[in-house]
Structures are given as C-alpha cells and as structure tokens.
Amino acid sequence: xxxxxxALHRACGFxxxxxxxxxxxxxxxxxxxxxxxxDWKSELPPAKGxxxxxxxxxxxxxxxxxxxxxxxxxxxxxxAATKRVDVGELDEAHExxxxxxxxxxxxxxxxxxxxxxxxxxxxxxxxxxxxxPASVDGPHLIYRGEFFGAPIRNNADxxxxxxxxxxxxxRARFDERRRAVDALDTLSAETSAGRDTxxxxxxxxxxxxxxxxxxxxxxxxxxxxxxxxAEALGRSYTASMGIHPxxxxxxxNPRPGLRRWIAVNxxxxxxxxxxxxxxxxxxxxxxxxxxxxxxxxxxxxTMLEGWQVAAxxxxxxxxxxxxxxxxxxxxxxxxxxxxxxxxxxxxxxxxEILGQDPMGFLDRRSPTPLxxxxxxxxxxxxxxxxLDYYWHVHNLAEDCVNQGGVxxxxxxxxxxxx
Numbered sequence: 001x002x003x004x005x006x007a008l009h010r011a012c013g014f015x016x017x018x019x020x021x022x023x024x025x026x027x028x029x030x031x032x033x034x035x036x037x038x039d040w041k042s043e044l045p046p047a048k049g050x051x052x053x054x055x056x057x058x059x060x061x062x063x064x065x066x067x068x069x070x071x072x073x074x075x076x077x078x079x080a081a082t083k084r085v086d087v088g089e090l091d092e093a094h095e096x097x098x099x100x101x102x103x104x105x106x107x108x109x110x111x112x113x114x115x116x117x118x119x120x121x122x123x124x125x126x127x128x129x130x131x132x133p134a135s136v137d138g139p140h141l142i143y144r145g146e147f148f149g150a151p152i153r154n155n156a157d158x159x160x161x162x163x164x165x166x167x168x169x170x171r172a173r174f175d176e177r178r179r180a181v182d183a184l185d186t187l188s189a190e191t192s193a194g195r196d197t198x199x200x201x202x203x204x205x206x207x208x209x210x211x212x213x214x215x216x217x218x219x220x221x222x223x224x225x226x227x228x229x230a231e232a233l234g235r236s237y238t239a240s241m242g243i244h245p246x247x248x249x250x251x252x253n254p255r256p257g258l259r260r261w262i263a264v265n266x267x268x269x270x271x272x273x274x275x276x277x278x279x280x281x282x283x284x285x286x287x288x289x290x291x292x293x294x295x296x297x298x299x300x301x302t303m304l305e306g307w308q309v310a311a312x313x314x315x316x317x318x319x320x321x322x323x324x325x326x327x328x329x330x331x332x333x334x335x336x337x338x339x340x341x342x343x344x345x346x347x348x349x350x351x352e353i354l355g356q357d358p359m360g361f362l363d364r365r366s367p368t369p370l371x372x373x374x375x376x377x378x379x380x381x382x383x384x385x386x387l388d389y390y391w392h393v394h395n396l397a398e399d400c401v402n403q404g405g406v407x408x409x410x411x412x413x414x415x416x417x418x
Contacts, residue, residue, distance in 0.1 A: 314341075
C-alpha cells in the first residue's frame, strides 16, 4: 500500500500512512473544508474527452500550488464536505486516461500522479483520490484553442494567475534549474574524487531527485534492500550480460557516509581490480555510481588499454544507475530525477569507445577518438511504468555510446511499445 501524508491526514490528525476509507469517512464526518491542497468533487470526469474537461485545469492548479489531492466521491456545501457518494468503478483504462491527460493536456506535463481507489464502504460507496505531487516546473499551463492560462489554488477556489504571478513562477523554475545543475556538479565532483583517471577511464554517474527527500534517514536495512533490488533490476535490463558495477560492490553491508550509505568496492584482488566500483545511496534520494571501465579484461590473457572502453560496459553502468534511481525513488517517495553520465579520462591518448562486430567481438578498427567526453544529462520519471522506464534506460545508454561513434546498444533491448 502507498504510504503518504495528505491534507486528509493532516485535517483529521492521522499520522503518515496509507490513504483509507477510515480517513475519508472521518474527514466527511468532521465537515473538513476545501483548502489550497484539498478539492472535493462529487463525480469522476468521463474517460472520453477527458482533456476537454476541468480535470487538467484542476491538476495544473494543484501542481502550481505545491501539490495536493482531488477527492472524487464527496458532496460539499459552502466548500465543506457533507456526505459521500458513489463514483462507480475506476477501471485501468479510465486511470490511464487520467494520467495521460495530466501529461498531454498540461504544459509542461505533470508526471507522478498517484491514484487511490477507496471503498466500497458499508454503504457501497466508492471514492477516487488523485494525489498531485509538488512540482518544480511551474507554471503549468492549460491551452484552450489559441488561448492559455495558468490556474492556481486560492484557498478553496481555482483561479487564474496574473502576469506578475506567472513571471515569479518562471523565475523560480529557472532558479531551480540552476540549483539542480549545482547539485549534479557537487555529486559528480564527490564521486569522481580520487579516481586514477590518468591510467584508466572511469564512468561517473549520478542521479538527483528534482524534489529531494527531507527528514527521516534511510536505515541500513533500507539501503541494503535498495542495493539488492537494484542489482537484480540492473541485470534484468541487459539479460544478465556484461560487467555490472553493482556486482562488484558489497550489497549486504553498506557503510555510513555523510548523509548517505556507501557500498564499497569488492573487486580488490590482483585479477579483479580492473572492475573496481563504488556506489552510494543518499538520504535525500540521490544515488551515485563510479566504476573503472577503461582497461577491462577481455580474455584470460588480454586486457584493453586504459583509454579503451567497451560500449557494453557503459550500457551496464547506465542500467545499474537507473535501476538504483528507480528503487531509491520507490524507497524515498520520489519520482523525477536529474541524471548525468560522464566518462573521466585524463591520460594522453584519446578516449576510444569500442563497439562490437557482427560476430559479437570487440571492434577495434578505426574507433572515433574522443579528446573529451561531454557528460550526458537527462531528466527521467523514476516512477514511470515498467516499459516506459525500460526505454529510458535504452535511450540514455544509446546517447552515451553514440558519442563514441557506436551506433546501437547491444545489451539493452526493451520490448516494443506497440
């Protein structure tokens, strides 16, 4: 069950926890009034023509106001709840339509809606609660033909922003983007510190939640669970092929660090040191991964040069990083993450990323020499449906290997969307 803390929990004095019929009944009995983050609705909007209903406007207003919930299945009088009514069954197609409208009918899209189905209660009444997350991408706009507006909650009402309000919100968005870049810079610098990039190339990958988690710290058991689940998920993205960094760190005994847990390198023997890896899981939901990917062993008696990187090693690092982000997002209640993948090499020779020939062997013929690797950045929804997220992994890995002249990824093959 989804653990959360909503306006209903707050109004009725309930601690954080799953949203239940008991909480909704208590709110209705107490006659709780609408607020900036609570909107009562008696009927669900129809699935057909949903973008033309008030649903996108209501979601955008909540997102522009710091997040909140829209409760379908409650009658109100003078903005105060009076009784519950049955909204009927919410099937999967209807729920997909709700999520789709939040993405396609609002600009920029609102991702990460959480839909709670409540009931039926003893009277047979069912309710639906749409939880709209806080957003850093405001103002979210609604278009109607040639016109657009930015809705916002004003206590119990939804109103349209004035020009000055829109200006302030855009300024806040730009400030947030600068803070996000600073956060990635800091994480990348910490993760790359002390690596022997003059003798072998390192992949340095970081993911930072757009809205960091505050408050409670992750326990050692939480960190251990994230690591173990992510290791299995990362392997699943590549059909367990390739050299995965998460297979070369201590998944069972994370050590404490500064506001984080660290999975230390276990590739310490003379024959395994070429695949050295380090991983950290931060209490705010951030994750980092650093792995030596230059100079890998390709046979029992042959190793690549320090500036030579197998493209499949990059694929595995990307798969592991995004697996970490997905599992950490679930553990910390996050959704959108800013991600950066860099390859650090400071040696004399140009960096070379090696693809595979048709027989599956490393292709060392005329690689594209790189005198600098441009970090690849993107924003992902770590709470996206499984298939959509699998394609996030593929597309990011493709961007990373394309830079080195490698046309396609070899290990990451998500199913078709159709």
